[in-house]
Amino acid sequence: MRALFASFALVALSACGLQPMYAGGGNGAVARGLSAVEVPAIPGRAGWLVRNELVDRFGAASDAAARYRLDVRLDDQLEGLGILGDDTVSRERRTLRARYQLVDIASGEILLDATAGSDAGIDVVSSEYAVIAAEQTALENLSREVADRIVTRVALRLREGTTRAGE
Template structure:
């Protein structure tokens, strides 16, 4: 066998060895979703979609609030609707506020807004139904920019579209907030194991190695 053949075989062996090492390294890596199950060894209780699906969303007071509620129910239940036996309840107080964007000068030499910013804000209270305990409360808001056409009906349509977009984004934000708050509320920390003086003396008797 020539030296070039031996060099080629050694090169192939090194390549195979590198691939095997890479596969072993990848085998030790795991990817976990943000809302997926977590091992108790990680220091928290198992948390999955069933917990989010146990949240009841209180009725809304207006159209924009209903948009937020509908999307939030879909996100929490995975499209299955409200839970039949809810464990938690979230109350939302939704409001839509419009502010003007940049202005332009028209032929009549008057300043009219050419765009706007729609802010959809909600106060929320997350409660455990059985005990009435308030797990979390706060305020979250989302903004959506939109153009204001000169035609009145088109302008109304643009405002409603902006409200709907902001409502959907707020529902997604609220799902994240609920998941974070419930994870914190249901997580537990393993208690530290503390030995008594008698146990320490028994453990460290002469003739036996001390353990730490």
């Protein structure tokens, strides 16, 4: 009975149309496309962090010539949320939003125009140093998360383009 169920599950799974994102490993179409993405400088500390994360994930340090450019604009906000009776802030929220466009360098066509974002809560304590350290750590974590979301969307778009070309 279990063998019958397992074989049925395998048949159903193969019929669902799922395909591996990075088929072919580093030589696959998506991996080659990602390594051909150029990320220009992004202003500010958050921009520097996000750009470094993107370059690391795209593998842009390889010898591949840039075919695409990823233009990113960031909005980094830090706001007080919890206000105590004496008008001091007890909780902050850091929000990092990115608007990005994937541009085909040869044609100038915008292949992807999207947004990504994330936020984090920060406890405000009596130590100013601890609060500043928590704000910086939150920015570093948000930069990684936003970069991950951007890379995933770009990879999906590049895979979609290779699937269309292969049809």
